[in-house]
Amino acid sequence: MSNHDSRSTSSTIPPTPGTLPPPSVAPAPRVGMDPRPHAPEGWAPPVAPNRPAEPTEGQETVTLTIDGKEVTVAKGTNVLEASGLLGEEVCHFCYHQGLSIAASCRQCLVEIEKMGKLQPSCQVPVAEGMVVHTSSPTVLKARREMLEFTLKNHPIDCPICDKAGECTLQRHYMAHDHQLTRVDVPKIRKPKHKDIGREIVLDAERCILCSRCVRFCEEIPGTAELTMSWRGDHEQIDIADGHRLDNAYSINTVDICPVGALTAKDFRFAIRAWELHATPTTCNGCATGCAVELHTKHEQAYRVVPRFDPAVNGHWMCDEGRYTYKELDPQARVHRAEVDGATVPLADAIATVATRLTKARKLAVVFSSSATNEANDALRELAEVLATSVKGREGITATRYVLGHPRGEGDAILRDADKNPNTNGAHDAAAGSAGDVDKHEAELALELAGRAYDAVLFLDDSGELSEVALAGLANITSVCLASRRTPLSSACSIVLPAASWAEILGTYTNRQGLLRVVQPAWRPEHDRKHRADLLRDLMLAMGLRNVATAKERTRLLADEHEHAELQALVTDPKAMRPTLLRWANMRG
Amino acid sequence: MTISVKKVSLQRTTRDQIFLPAILEGLLTTARHFFKNTFTPGHGDVETIRYGEPGVDVKDYYPERFRGVHRLMHREDGSVRCVACMCCSTVCPARCIYIEAEDRRDDAEKAPRSFVIDELKCVVCGFCVEACPCDAIRMDTREHWIPTETRAEAVLGKVELMSRGEQSVAVQGGLGASYREQAPKADPRFTHDPR
Numbered sequence: 001m002s003n004h005d006s007r008s009t010s011s012t013i014p015p016t017p018g019t020l021p022p023p024s025v026a027p028a029p030r031v032g033m034d035p036r037p038h039a040p041e042g043w044a045p046p047v048a049p050n051r052p053a054e055p056t057e058g059q060e061t062v063t064l065t066i067d068g069k070e071v072t073v074a075k076g077t078n079v080l081e082a083s084g085l086l087g088e089e090v091c092h093f094c095y096h097q098g099l100s101i102a103a104s105c106r107q108c109l110v111e112i113e114k115m116g117k118l119q120p121s122c123q124v125p126v127a128e129g130m131v132v133h134t135s136s137p138t139v140l141k142a143r144r145e146m147l148e149f150t151l152k153n154h155p156i157d158c159p160i161c162d163k164a165g166e167c168t169l170q171r172h173y174m175a176h177d178h179q180l181t182r183v184d185v186p187k188i189r190k191p192k193h194k195d196i197g198r199e200i201v202l203d204a205e206r207c208i209l210c211s212r213c214v215r216f217c218e219e220i221p222g223t224a225e226l227t228m229s230w231r232g233d234h235e236q237i238d239i240a241d242g243h244r245l246d247n248a249y250s251i252n253t254v255d256i257c258p259v260g261a262l263t264a265k266d267f268r269f270a271i272r273a274w275e276l277h278a279t280p281t282t283c284n285g286c287a288t289g290c291a292v293e294l295h296t297k298h299e300q301a302y303r304v305v306p307r308f309d310p311a312v313n314g315h316w317m318c319d320e321g322r323y324t325y326k327e328l329d330p331q332a333r334v335h336r337a338e339v340d341g342a343t344v345p346l347a348d349a350i351a352t353v354a355t356r357l358t359k360a361r362k363l364a365v366v367f368s369s370s371a372t373n374e375a376n377d378a379l380r381e382l383a384e385v386l387a388t389s390v391k392g393r394e395g396i397t398a399t400r401y402v403l404g405h406p407r408g409e410g411d412a413i414l415r416d417a418d419k420n421p422n423t424n425g426a427h428d429a430a431a432g433s434a435g436d437v438d439k440h441e442a443e444l445a446l447e448l449a450g451r452a453y454d455a456v457l458f459l460d461d462s463g464e465l466s467e468v469a470l471a472g473l474a475n476i477t478s479v480c481l482a483s484r485r486t487p488l489s490s491a492c493s494i495v496l497p498a499a500s501w502a503e504i505l506g507t508y509t510n511r512q513g514l515l516r517v518v519q520p521a522w523r524p525e526h527d528r529k530h531r532a533d534l535l536r537d538l539m540l541a542m543g544l545r546n547v548a549t550a551k552e553r554t555r556l557l558a559d560e561h562e563h564a565e566l567q568a569l570v571t572d573p574k575a576m577r578p579t580l581l582r583w584a585n586m587r588g
Numbered sequence: 589m590t591i592s593v594k595k596v597s598l599q600r601t602t603r604d605q606i607f608l609p610a611i612l613e614g615l616l617t618t619a620r621h622f623f624k625n626t627f628t629p630g631h632g633d634v635e636t637i638r639y640g641e642p643g644v645d646v647k648d649y650y651p652e653r654f655r656g657v658h659r660l661m662h663r664e665d666g667s668v669r670c671v672a673c674m675c676c677s678t679v680c681p682a683r684c685i686y687i688e689a690e691d692r693r694d695d696a697e698k699a700p701r702s703f704v705i706d707e708l709k710c711v712v713c714g715f716c717v718e719a720c721p722c723d724a725i726r727m728d729t730r731e732h733w734i735p736t737e738t739r740a741e742a743v744l745g746k747v748e749l750m751s752r753g754e755q756s757v758a759v760q761g762g763l764g765a766s767y768r769e770q771a772p773k774a775d776p777r778f779t780h781d782p783r
């Protein structure tokens with residue numbers, strides 16, 4: 001699941017066997033300030049002061065009996081988490097691992113011997129020798145009756161409710177209640193489709209008043225926009241007068257809402273949850289590299305949702321990162337190679353690039369902080385190959401740049417100001433064995449505008465260059481490994497079709513130096529290929545042999561970082577198959 | 589795991605093995621029907637429907653629950669009743685229903701922007717009708733799908749499907765009292781402006 005590798009890295013991949021020896025280039029002085037992202041001072045992943053369940057070494061433990069089975073857990077664990085360890089999920093609404101405990105829904109009632117009444121298991125800490133029954137007749141009856149209360153005013157809007165298919169209430173109803181309504185009085189009406197924020201629509205009727213969203217806004221972004229208003233049957237979630245739910249993490253409330261009371265405007269009515277396939281991957285939005293799931297259907301992405309990772313993002317992710325899937329827009333994809341505006345077969349384009357690059361006299365290679373470690377490493381290798389003189393060709397030392405998305409807004413929770421997922425990896429590769437990164441973005445733009453080069457190779461299509469700089473690309477050999485049409489890729493004279501981050505297995509090095517894994521949600525169609533494989537083709541076309549494939553580079557990285565999950569993915573491609581959400585039951 | 593094989597021996601009598609008696613029995617049945625239907629006045633109990641003959645309406649002969657061409661039902665205001673819940677397109681074994689949802693921007697919230705059924709792919713199972721929670725799709729038109737000259741003509745869109753439809757009298761949201769109609773209107777504190 002998560003990547004616990006906490007070594008700070010020198011994540012350059014060792015030179016692959018069979019390539020030319022690295023040339024000796026004097027290290028150039030680093031220009032400007034340190035471009036690498038760093039987590040803020042004292043930053044820790046936003047994980048709740050947690051309910052430890054499995055005891056770690058040296059922790060005090062407690063042994064108790066749950067449904068006749070003995071279990072040993074860390075002291076301070078609550079009964080709900082402890083029975084989760086035994087694989088017996090106690091049905092609950094208001095408890096969330098990443099938030100404080102409210103114990104307001106009473107759905108998690110269990111029987112504990114020597115305690116008079118049924119107890120909310122989410123709130124009761126384990127005690128030595130405790131005997132718990134989670135499915136005695138009394139508990140089952142209580143569970144069913146609590147559900148009946150919850151459903152009393154529920155509108156049962158499932159046909160138009162975005163949560164249907166992944167709704168906790170639906171699931172619990174099917175598993176524990178499953179009876180017709182006995183309510184014959186009118187239901188209480190509350191506001192429906194109420195616009196409460198930039199990203200969020202509220203349906204107060206569907207709300208089961210678990211207060212998860214209220215606690216989230218208080219505890220994670222600390223903005224506390226949501227509150228409960230009215231009392232009793234009329235109690236509802238609301239925003240304070242004159243305020244809106246506009247914090248940078250607001251869509252997390254949609255994820256944790258056990259019902260469809262809070263829905264995201266972006267995903268609203270787009271598709272039904274059960275039609276989606278989920279691929280565990282890493283967010284491309286910034287240097288934090290949150291663990292996420294990409295939800296797709298038929299080679300089209302519909303949303304990005306966070307995946308639990310205690311080492312990086314806990315249960316959360318920011319709103320900005322959720323929109324990274326828009327980059328995968330099928331309309332903007334590059335499918336085939338283009339040379340001087342004409343579509344050509346990939347092999348021809350590669351041959352053209354090989355000829356033109358070897359003829360170049362002043363060459364620049366642009367590493368990309370939004371491309372994977374594998375791709376950046378392949379570019380490092382290519383630069384080294386070009387720098388080596390072989391028979392019939394003088395070696396040419398390329399100037400190395402790192403380009404990426406421009407900086408944005410950051411905060412001390414998750415968002416980093418560096419809006420690239422792999423700045424660390426790109427700088428490591430660009431520095432490589434040959435010294436330091438030569439130049440930085442601003443200078444690249446200046447020099448392109450001044451026609452300083454007759455050949456430039458861009459590893460990725462992202463990055464903002466001035467119009468003058470882009471105009472400077474038109475008349476020189478400018479190659480872009482592009483997965484989509486951007487001003488940059490459109491300005492280049494040669495475009496090689498590269499697979500996007502939703503189509504490849506690859507790694508990023510995040511700001512903590514952790515290796516983050518992206519996995520393919522679908523296979524690259526048409527001529528699209530992993531950037532490292534495109535560069536490999538290029539090196540093969542230049543007469544090299546035994547160049548590592550993208551997969552071999554990933555394997556090397558996995559071994560170097562002893563990343564078991566990644567090793568498994570490389571060995572067994574079946575492990576990368578996306579899961580159909582229909583079988584995933586519920587989220588939130 | 590072991591696989592056990594169960595052997596069943598067929599009990600065939602000599603009569604079964606020579607086949608002839610069975611064949612003759614069959615012929616006799618055919619002959620009996622032939623004579624009865626040809627020579628009895630009024631064609632006996634013949635069930636053959638004479639398509640195309642004047643005065644013969646095929647629909648009169650269809651069983652009550654005959655599944656014909658789909659139609660989409662209307663709301664009271666004539667708009668489409670379907671709420672694009674995708675239950676029908678999910679259950680459809682032929683995968684021939686294609687729906688895109690949109691926001692209606694009124695209290696019903698959700699409606700199909702496009703609703704397409706490919707009648708050529710449809711296997712006329714009726715699952716879509718069974719699955720619909722809103723009585724929005726029906727197959728009670730008693731209309732046979734008529735062969736078309738092009739495939740495109742057999743792909744029905746929302747407008748065509750609605751042109752066969754009519755207002756449904758079912759309560760939206762299912763059987764029983766509609767809480768929407770019965771909601772207390774008297775207490776102004778609890779009636780909210782929806783937007």
Ligand code: SF4
Nearest residue numbers: 157158161167259260
């Ligand atoms: S919240 Fe769940 S039970 Fe309620 S309408 Fe939505 S899907 Fe149905």
Ligand code: SF4
Nearest residue numbers: 207208210211213257
């Ligand atoms: S809106 Fe959702 S998360 Fe918030 S209290 Fe209601 S049910 Fe819970």
Ligand code: SF4
Nearest residue numbers: 680710711713714716
């Ligand atoms: S009748 Fe069966 S095959 Fe035809 S549209 Fe309905 S569900 Fe699909």
Ligand code: SF4
Nearest residue numbers: 670671673674676720
């Ligand atoms: S099941 Fe009924 S309401 Fe749902 S999409 Fe199909 S026709 Fe529309």
Ligand code: FES
Nearest residue numbers: 092094105106122
């Ligand atoms: S989960 Fe325990 S009371 Fe809600």
